Structure formats: C-alpha cells, structure tokens
Amino acid sequence: MSGIVFDQLNLVVHNLDETLTFYRRLGLTVAESAIWRTPSGVHHVTLTTGGEVDVQADSKALARRYNSGYAAERGKVVLGFSLDSREAVDALYATMIGHEHQGLQPPYDAFWGARYAIIEDPDGNPVGLQSPVDPAQRAEPPSL
DSSP: OOSOOOOEEEEEESOHHHHHHHHHHHTOBOOGGGEEEETTEEEEEEEBOSSSOEEEEEEHHHHHHHOTTOOOOOOOSOEEEEOSOHHHHHHHHHHHHHTTOOEEEEEEEOTTSSEEEEEEOTTSOEEEEEOOOOGGGOOOOOOO
C-alpha cells in the first residue's frame, strides 16, 4: 500500500504523570520540550522509542477535543518493546513489578523463540517485552 505509513501510536491516558513515570522507568526518553503543559496540567507528551514509531500520550480532556467519538475505555492493544537479550526481559519485568506495576504474563520462553513478558501500564494497556528470537528456542505453537 503506497502513500500510508504507520508513524504514531496514540494513547489516551487517565493520569499523564503516572504514564510518564511508567514509560521513563521502562527506558523511553521524554524530552521536556515534548511535554505540553497548560495551567490545568499536562495534556500531551511524546515518548521517544528509538525506533521508527514514537508513542504519543494525551489526556482524556484533550482526546475529547479532537475526537468526538472518544469513549473512555481501557486499552485494547499490546505495545511491543524489543530488548537486547532474554535476561533483559526478566530483569526489566522484575524491575517494573518491583515498582508495583501489574504483571499480566511473567517472562517465559515463547513458542516463536523469544523470551516474552507482559506488564500493564497505569491505564491498563498491555506492554509486551520481547527478546530477540532465537531459532533454536522455537517450538510448536499451542493448539487453539
């Protein structure tokens, strides 16, 4: 498909301060110039991922302004983050759980050959942590 490029993932969040703390702890960069503050608080932030797609986070108040169909539901997507190693997945999962973030899937050796875990951000969005795929670790997919 030409003319269309996926270049942004936008999250509408309950509390931008909690979201900033979570994603900074996860390892994303947030420049002060990427935070939009008004007298009523923070309403937009760009979280730099280091990849081709950055994550944008907006307050519910801002979302209601640019999306007349906005409905305050919890997240339905998994935000995927690649880590350097299998050990890095385990370590980051433990760090995030240690900071009282909800674990949804403890680290395990996934059938596709990666070490994989899922934690939850402050708004209930699942956040996947994945190591590089090791072909020697691949297994048959589970039966569905």
